[in-house]
Amino acid sequence: MVKHPRSISPGIAESSSRANKKSRPDANSTFKPNKFATAENAAAVASDPPLPKLLESVQNAIKNPAKGDSVVYWMRMADLRIEDNRALSQASAQASKDGIPLVVLFVISPQDYIAHDRSARRVDFTLRNLAIIKTALASFHIPLHTVTHTPRRTLPNFVLSLLRTFNATRLYANIEYEVDELRRDIKICELARPQGVALVFCHDKCVIEPGIVRTKEDRTYTVYSPYQKNWIATVNASIKEYLGSAPLPQPNSEAIRESVIYGPLFESPIPDKVEGFALEDTDKRQMEEIWPAGTQAAKDILSRFLTTKCRSSQLGAVSPLTPLDGTPAKITTPFTIAAGTSTTTSVKSTKKLSGPKAKAASSESTSTVEDSRIYTYNDSRDRGDCDSTSRISPYLSAGVLSVRECVRSAMGIRGVPDDAGKVVSGGGAGRWVMELAWRDFYTSIVAAFPHVSVGRPFNEKYASVKWEEDEQMLRRWQDGKTGVPIVDAAMRQMNTMGWMHNRMRMISAMFLCKDLMIDWRLGERYFMQTLIDGDLANNNGGWQWSASTGTDAAPYFRLFNPYAQSTKGDPTGDYIREFVPELRQLSGTDLHNPPAKIADKLGYPRPIVKHDEVRARALRRYKNPGEE
Ligand SMILES: Cc1cc2nc3c(=O)[nH]c(=O)nc-3n(C[C@H](O)[C@H](O)[C@H](O)COP(=O)(O)OP(=O)(O)OC[C@H]3O[C@@H](n4cnc5c(N)ncnc54)[C@H](O)[C@@H]3O)c2cc1C
Structure with missing residues (x-):
């Protein structure tokens, strides 16, 4: 694993979402997340991307193992459903063919959740969905076995030991495209072969899996619009392949409930919380209501x-x-x-x-x-x-x-x-x-540029942009107290709902890294720790777009003016009024950019920076990375 060499102040590095603050263990004392790779480590990851390696390992995996007593589908955090689930569907077909039961496995891995800045909301959402899935699968006589495992580095061995317990020689899963998960699955491939276990890893997350839509020069697209054209043509050329639904799993025989090995799995409970990721009661109730x-x-x-x-x-x-x-x-x-x-x-x-x-x-x-x-x-x-x-x-x-x-x-x-x-x-x-x-x-x-998921900018040129290390500014941004109403409304929307509108994500993200000149990775982390929809690829893509460091990103000189964005994205003002109640009685320009006197009277903070002034600083620092 890569080291954590970045020179951010400890205070800033330890900021965490309000929603998680109470329950999340101190990441640096119990487990140190090594998210930010050095340039050398990132280059090493980039030159040897793990996805092709995994695909090759799967290709070389055992195809015809000895018939076991069951087939296992390992459900992961991003495929929490029964319908139209490729790995589940294929595992079920195999189990039916072999006349043996299907067992579904879910492993809670708290160390992975810490390392990947999973929000307590996302973890809670996972458990709530698992509870529903468990009941639905049980009606098919399919057990869902949920188990917690640490440390994460022994997870591959642990999963294979479970397969031995279940006398299973076939394991099915949908692919997760992040570096750690790919490496974990490569390890499983290595361990499975000598143990006579066959593996099937399916592409399921995307309409078109990574690696298919490529440029004429056989490269990964790094610009969206030509990618989109090719994407449409590719889907339309094979509609059934890309849009066809995977069949529902077949029920197991009811006799499985009598089995000494599998019967008890129907009773294994879905925990109602994961230590370190428990939501406060009010937040939990609110998440259940709105999601x-x-x-x-x-x-x-x-x-x-x-x-x-x-x-x-x-x-x-x-x-x-x-x-x-x-x-x-x-x-x-x-x-x-x-x-x-x-x-x-x-x-x-x-x-x-x-x-x-x-x-x-x-x-x-x-x-x-x-x-x-x-x-x-x-x-x-x-x-x-x-x-x-x-x-x-x-x-x-x-x-x-x-x-x-x-x-x-x-x-x-x-x-x-x-x-x-x-x-x-x-x-x-x-x-x-x-x-x-x-x-x-x-x-x-x-998948193609894995260095982005270990905390490096896609465009290495901007790795040395000089950032401010101002913990107080960061906290005011996180709490929605910057004095810029649209940014505050956006941050408070996320803190309240675990979700933020796309345009508001762009505005608040750009405000952090251009107006406050705070490292975009701290914003990326805070989003992941607060959002219920946190997804590494989308979040990283959105942040690197906003920070002008990514693929097809906003050029650094095209800075959002938050006040102009505010009138466009919230023309009625209802958005600000909803999430910034201090300003509820205002309208028009006063609402989008309250004069100091009015802000003072309403107990709303004055802007922590003046956009027109800090704009020049951002342009200068991006133009000359490394310079003041
Ligand atoms: C800084 C930043 C961080 C983001 N973090 C995340 C994240 O952690 N998880 C996440 O799912 N999305 C993220 N996005 C993308 C986007 O903001 C959300 O997907 C969208 O707001 C979700 O709302 P919706 O489902 O109503 O979207 P809709 O507009 O209804 O779009 C439908 C779906 O398309 C996908 N989508 C939409 N916009 C984008 C986009 N710009 N990039 C990639 N996929 C998109 C999402 O899966 C979305 O649910 C981020 C964007 C930015 C700018």
């Missing part, structure tokens, strides 16, 4: 995105499934299983969209409900003052819903028979699917 667990909840949330309008009353920490007018919400969108089999009705929208893409949207998109959020997504997605986006990210990050199902559903809503089954980028639905393609893009970056 209900389970695939059905995820489907309902997606359905509402596909069929209902933006509602400003859904802006804050409220359940996405609460009927607003007292009547039960009508969820009418069927979820098409095979591309092109949508039964949705084509309805011509009567809503006049604004903007140049409106024409394309209205001619291409059809919707079961006029003005649905997906229909208007192209025009409204950057607005934080209503629920303009799907809010499906916690479910995608945890794999509670498959990304293929999201694409199929968006395509279904297009409902154009001649076009059915084809992915396009036009209209609200197309634009939304292109956001899912961003997710694939960033995962392909992490």
